[in-house]
Amino acid sequence: MAETATHTGTQAAVRAQDLHREYGRGTAAVRALRGVSVELAPGTFTAVMGPSGSGKTTLLHCLAGMDRPTRGSVRWGDTEVSRLPERRLAELRRGRVGFVFQAFNLMPAMTVEQNVELPGRLAGERPGRDRVRDALARVGLAGRERSRPGQLSGGQQQRVAVARALVSRPEVLFADEPTGALDRATGREILDLLRAGVDQEGQTCVMVTHDPVAAAYADRVLLLADGLLVDELVRPTAAQVGERLSRLDG
Numbered sequence: 396m397a398e399t400a401t402h403t404g405t406q407a408a409v410r411a412q413d414l415h416r417e418y419g420r421g422t423a424a425v426r427a428l429r430g431v432s433v434e435l436a437p438g439t440f441t442a443v444m445g446p447s448g449s450g451k452t453t454l455l456h457c458l459a460g461m462d463r464p465t466r467g468s469v470r471w472g473d474t475e476v477s478r479l480p481e482r483r484l485a486e487l488r489r490g491r492v493g494f495v496f497q498a499f500n501l502m503p504a505m506t507v508e509q510n511v512e513l514p515g516r517l518a519g520e521r522p523g524r525d526r527v528r529d530a531l532a533r534v535g536l537a538g539r540e541r542s543r544p545g546q547l548s549g550g551q552q553q554r555v556a557v558a559r560a561l562v563s564r565p566e567v568l569f570a571d572e573p574t575g576a577l578d579r580a581t582g583r584e585i586l587d588l589l590r591a592g593v594d595q596e597g598q599t600c601v602m603v604t605h606d607p608v609a610a611a612y613a614d615r616v617l618l619l620a621d622g623l624l625v626d627e628l629v630r631p632t633a634a635q636v637g638e639r640l641s642r643l644d645g
């Protein structure tokens with residue numbers, strides 16, 4: 396009887412319950428999320444899809460502790476994060492969460508290596524050079540440590556951003572349209588990388604995408620519409636995703 400559900404190893408990496416997020420007040424208020432509950436099992440890859448403005452980025456930011464829900468809760472393992480004081484949240488986020496953006500968000504004047512080190516430095520940590528090099532090797536950029544972002548292709552720049560997100564060895568990697576600025580073939584390299592992280596390292600990954608082919612890399616696809624979770628597909632093909640999306644749009 397001493398055993399509890401939290402010690403069975405099946406605990407969610409991230410669990411959100413009844414998330415609401417409103418921007419603004421009164422008649423100008425936008426209800427970006429209107430009661431979304433999701434659980435992300437450790438070592439799984441989830442895609443989030445839905446029409447523009449449906450709340451995908453808002454959901455990702457709330458799950459990643461980068462935005463606070465107006466109502467509802469977000470837990471990382473045992474920790475309720477949505478109401479932690481900002482300092483504590485920032486500290487926890489650095490250790491547990493990585494984030495990749497559509498627009499790479501690299502510092503152009505810094506080298507690849509410095510970009511990957513930057514979050515640790517901002518946190519006042521002494522970033523281990525080996526860790527940085529490991530992260531770059533993992534994304535196939537060994538030897539490019541001294542390059543500047545402007546000397547790399549778009550796909551390579553996004554790989555630097557993935558390395559930057561992974562260098563702290565986060566439990567969960569969030570990616571908001573990570574292939575949105577890339578062509579199909581280059582996007583596929585990034586998707587292979589995310590998939591390999593899940594399969595080989597047990598990484599938990601959540602990715603927003605508009606592309607059914609990208610979504611088909613995930614184990615599960617969540618569909619948002621108008622701030623609500625409206626559907627879920629398990630291990631779908633790209634064709635199944637496309638078909639379901641066109642029903643949402645139509």
Ligand SMILES: Nc1ncnc2c1ncn2[C@@H]1O[C@H](COP(=O)(O)OP(=O)(O)OP(=O)(O)O)[C@@H](O)[C@H]1O
Pocket residue numbers: 418419425426427445446447448449450451452453454
């Ligand atoms: N900071 C903000 N202030 C006011 N409204 C916001 C803010 N951020 C998002 N919204 C609104 O919330 C709704 C959901 O936005 P969100 O960015 O989550 O959509 P999305 O599904 O990511 O869309 P897209 O596919 O275009 O990126 C939209 O109506 C948007 O205008």
Ligand SMILES: [Mg+2]
Pocket residue numbers: 451452453
């Ligand atoms: Mg968005």
